[in-house]
Amino acid sequence: MQNHLVRSLLPYVVGLVIAITLYINAGQFEYTPRGDLLGPGAWPRLAILLMGAACLYELGRRIIAGNRDATGFIEVFDREPHTDEQAEPVYLSLLIGGVVLMGVYAVAVPYLGFILGTFLFLAAFMYVGRYRDHAVIWGASAAVTIVCGVLFLRIAYVSLPRGIAPFDKITDIFFAIPGL
Amino acid sequence: MDIIIQLAHGFVSCMTPINMAMLVVGIVVGLLIGVLPGLTLVMGVALALPFTYKMDVTASIVLLTAMYVSGTYGGAFTAILFRIPGEPIDVPMLWDGYTMGRKGQPAKALGWTLVSALGGGLLSAVVMVALTEPLAKFALRFSSPEYFVIVLFGLLSVVAIGKGSLANAFISMSVGILISSVGTDPIYGAFRFTLGSPLLADGIEFLVVMVGAYGVGEVLARLETGFATKPIAKISDAHTELPTWKEMGEVKGMFFRSAVVGDLIGLLPGAGATIASFVAYGIEAKFGKRKAEMGTGIAEGIIAPQAAATASVGGALVHLLALGIPGSGATAVILGAFMLHGIQPGPQVLISSSGMVYTIFASLFLGLVLMCAIGYFAIRPLVKILDFPEAVVSAYVLILCFIGALSIRNNVTDLWLIIGFGVLGYGFERMKFPVAPLVLGVILGPIAEEAFMNTMISFSNDWTVFFTRPISGTIVAFTTIVLLLPSIQRLYLRHFASPAPTAAR
Known part of the structure; x- marks a missing residue:
């Protein structure tokens, strides 16, 4: 207690x-004070x-x-019986893993570029989130990366990191793919 | 008459291909956000904000408003069908909506939801059109003291009318105001809390705080539980069965009452759709004709929260557009979208950009009708999104947050900031500090500071001016009443009310 x-x-x-x-x-x-101004x-x-x-x-x-x-104020109107919040298991390791992974992304994305960095981050995050369907993980990562790349790099022209050599080649290849 | 002509022009302007496209996209995305339990309405609107940078301001507000309004409806599908409230707004929908579904009438429950959302929304849209211009004209009389107290009213009502401890909400709001004061002071050019960083000297973008706290923070909160959303049962014939005219006639009085309650709550800065939904249900359970049956799966228990939640949208948009004061997390994000385009909503907007304002009004009418049509015909594909694994959806949400951060100044520091504010948002949620006052503090902090400093300059540091001028004094009195509401409520319950019966399940 x-x-x-x-x-x-x-x-x-x-x-x-x-x-x-x-x-x-x-x-x-x-600062330089001006009269009795705050x-x-x-x-x-x-x-x-x-x-x-x-x-x-x-x-x-x-x-x-x-x-x-x-x-x-609002709880008075709540009629839902509240279960013990601690009943839902908490995985601190997943949380730390997620935060570390985001930090790694922030460090790595200027080097790897948006395309490669995002693809790897998406796959890694799904694994950290305890999802284990490998085909869906890699397929969804590739699909989301391509959709985001097309939408933001090629249509909206958002300036996202292209990466440094040799990884910038991947960004170049992405820009060179016709039809995307 | 002038209002009707302007509204007609608004409808014409809203029907341009880009505005219609944004309307449809906003409605579909809003419905999907409402359906997905991991995504909240405010988070969804905040996530869309960075993508409005390069859009026309009207199209971007149409998009965000459509997401806002349809987000109040989409969550009802999963609440009724699977007992999964997609949004906190939808919790009251579990008590009667889900119960009606379990009694073998899920289609009927969905029908009542649709009719309530449409009716409540349209009624509030009419109120919005009728009230915004008179309120804006009245607000033209405001000087800096009045403007300061009205911003303060907005901030303090978010603090007072919420969940959990009042002190926590005050702390959250203070943190938000402090974050907004980082950077170069607008009067003296002095550096405040910049830690010697040139990037911090430019200040912290509210977008980083908003997307970080709502987007990254909520994903972290879900990740901590291992994305443990329970697998849902397969529903083979999800469809909507509209109630008959006779059935609707029987509940028209209570529908009207709930919609008015929702609209009034929306009009109060600080109280959004969730509060409207709970309060309307509470009123029906306390004073309604069938109060004893509430919670047993009756139509009244569905109509009250849904009509009020959707009706609150129009009310919330009134003071956003007329005064520039957001009343909830979602309207704070919409205010952010205006500010990204260099527009400060308020009385002047109705004079300088009335065409845009009426287009937004028209989009709400069209959006409500479209939302119900899409909800009626596309309910099955919409709930199909629940088949997507939460880890996949969350990873995608994070990438949208990161793109939002990178697109602000093309600087990785903003990525770090968004992660930092995500961790802060998660920590706040974990320690029961509400996030909405933090975000509102970040957005309204600079506006409040400017009005406060201007008042101090104009009135020689005489702070009594806030109390002695008639309009500002009245608003201060209202603010005090709102701040005292939780205490008044507690006193009322202690002395007059009997404990509420728990809903039957």
């Missing part, structure tokens, strides 16, 4: 620390104060009210 309370307080403690740090930072913006930090500081106050309020409420989640 105590651990659960500490865990639920943590986001608000972090929020409060961030609010204090940002409040100090907002007072250090460099400075560039005034508006962000209002938002930071609101954030800090909300964090403090929620910390106090949770400590006093025994860590009960607050309900909002």
Whole structure:
């Protein structure tokens, strides 16, 4: 129970620390004052104060009210019986895998180019998502890559990464395919 | 009379091939988004936003509005047939829609849904046309204090009328405002929270936040569960059976009541289709003629949420177009589309671009009719999309998010930002911080700051001006009432209401 309370307080403690740090930072913006006009930090500081106050309020409420989640306006109208949310299994490894894969895509796409990078990302993401029909995975990856490539590179002329040598050859080949 | 003539011109303008194509695409995509449980309405509209960059502004708004309106309808198919609410809007549809389906009348339930969506939508479209211009004319009297408090009203109503803790919603909104303040300050040219990065000096594009938090964030939330959507039963004869005129006549009063409730809720900045759907069902369950039977599969339990949800669209578009204040996540994205094209919706738009506004109005009328026609004839292929594995659909959604990020400034940093905001959106969802106030804070933050700073400059830092001027004072009073709504509701329930019966299943 105590651990659960500490865990639920943590986001608000972090929020409060961030609010204090940002409040100090907002007072250090460099600018030339104009008469008695409010400075560039005034508006962000209002938002930071609101954030800090909300964090403090929620910390106090949770400590006093025994860590009960607050309900909002809409929940009163909800007649669906709520099952325990933890009943749905959570796979942290999949989540981390997904985030890492997106990071790898962001690193690799300038080198591999949009076509190759996207094709590999799509296939890898489906595997990370525990889908195991290999034919569908590779077929769908190829189809989606081609559709996106045609739509955005050849029709809408969106400037997407072409990649560096030797991978840029794949982009060149894609542009050279007649009929696409 | 002038309004009718302008609307007629709007219909003509809407029937150009490009606008009609966007209308049909928007409706089909909106219906598909509504059907797919992993995709939400706002996420779908946000995903489409980057692709409107190179489009004409009218065509892009027609596309997004069509997606918005049909997204309120598509989810009902899967809620009724498979007990899968495609959208949070469709949760009340499980209580009577699915129950009616289980009693052997799924076609009838779908028929009631279609009629309610069409009727509620058309009624709200009429209200929208009637109210937008007078409201915009009234808004021409606004000066910066009034504009600031109306933006504040929009922001705070999203915070107040939502799900979960009010404090969490405030934190989410503050984070959004802070994100929007990153970059170069518009008055002094000072760098704020830029960490020395030249790219951050240009500010953070709201599109990155929006697509990241809604698109990437929701995919991560689904990935965490291993894309565990239950396999659906095969439905061989999904079709729609329209109710008879006699049946419709029996419920016309409650239909009208629900549509008006939906429209009024839509008119309130901050309250979108989901709230309309729940509140209309709640009112029917509390005060309706057949309140004791609600939840047992009766038509009233289908009409109330569906009519209200679709009716809320017209209401939400009124203050978006007349005041420039989005009332929900979806209208925030539509506001974003206007801003991408350098247009700030508000009273001036009706003067400078009335042709565009009336084309959008006309598109809503046409869109509603088309939506119901497509929903009626193409229900089987539409629900077939559920056969697509969720991992495949999610991978495709991510690629659309990435293309959106890369197309903003052709810079990989935006890709990193979108991933970062995706993780933030996921974290918010996991820790029960609502995402809508964050997105609205990002979009409305700069507008609110500009109005606030202009007021401070014009009135020599006198903040009492917000309370002493008649219009702004009245809006502040309304804002206070809206903020107090959850407390008023709690007090009412504690002292006057008996606990609501749980729906029969």
